[in-house]
Amino acid sequence: MNRVQRAVAVPGLVAGAMVAMLILYPTRAFGAGGGDGCNPGRPDNFPTRYYIGAEQQPGVEVGGVKGYIYNYSPWVSSTDNPGVTQWVMVTNGPSWAQVGWREFPGSQRDTFVQFNIPNERSWTNSFPAYPINSNIEYAVTHDPNCTVHCFTFYANGRQLTDSNYNFAPGYGEAAAELNTQADQVPGGYNDPSPVSSLQIFMPAGSNGSWNTFTGSTFATTTGGASAPSWANISPSPGTSPNGYYSTWDSACPN
């Protein structure tokens, strides 16, 4: 190696090191998630909501809902700031307690808890996400005789948080929620996204027990109208899920 070669090689390696830093540095700052689905190619109509899931009104106070939700990573439109979610919930009118996964645009994900009693208490928690394509049990439980810990939220058997505020839930729900038709429903037509071992605790309190979630499935949009044909659920809307349902988007194979 002569002086000329040396003069080129050393600065070249140094410059290479600097280029490597520049390339690798922003990649870490923004990298997130992998993504299962596809861009369904539908025009944006944010904020129009779509719910695909199941509901049960047992006629008694509900003590909880739990089920395994597949952590599918759908296409999320860049306009959908709240993101696509999939969750279990206990609710009564405008009051609810829910836990599930959320994906923002760019495959950024978290585990979220949301509690809402209008004009009294409302907040959202975010926790680290579970891996894409993992099958995680999410659960919310309700103690009707509480003074504290009226609602407790779990993911993968781990207690996430609780609420010291109370209401009497009359419904159990589990659903995927989209905020624009430009989003993808979790699942593809060749590989639907499952919600399994779905159970509801009833009646709330010490006399209750976990039971298979029956009720009925739904796929709806604003005002309760039926969702368009691209939003699919099996068993079909209006049918008992009997503890299991799966969802998919007609535009995506997987």
Added chain:
Amino acid sequence: MADITTSTTRRYRYTHKDGVIVACALILLVVGIALGLGLSPAKSSAEPTLPSFSHELFNALNNTDVNVSPALSQQAITGTVSEAAAQATALAQVRPGSQALAAQLVILRNAQWPSGVLAWAIQINEAGGFHAPSAGPVGNQSPPPRNFKVVFVQAAAGTFLEGVSAYDAALPTPPSIPVPSS
């Protein structure tokens, strides 16, 4: 007189010195890649310190499911990651383009840490605005409002603990940040 022709055309022999120089350059390359992979801007202590939390923000947080109080000064002295590192961890949990507004070392008490954990609390202004992730049960079409978000980072380990967002009328809504084009 020196034979210039001979001295300029002879074959160069690799020497020990050349080996040292090339080895140093390779080490520089490896260090450069390592720095690119391992360092975040938040670990730089050169970044400015954010304002502390307002009394109103503490109140707003304590109206959710967490209990937050300022850390005592002696708790904040040793064994904590830098504020800049905590900022970077917090910003990695929200949409790119979001900004940190305020930072405070706090004692966070929640269901997972009932006795409290020393944490950096970072108030975030989210790119694209504040949004509740869900509008609630099927048929509900109005998500609850949100106007603040705080991300908690464990002070000792620098790991993300949780984020909390809600609405509090006593808090000003920060200016909106557009979502950066991808």
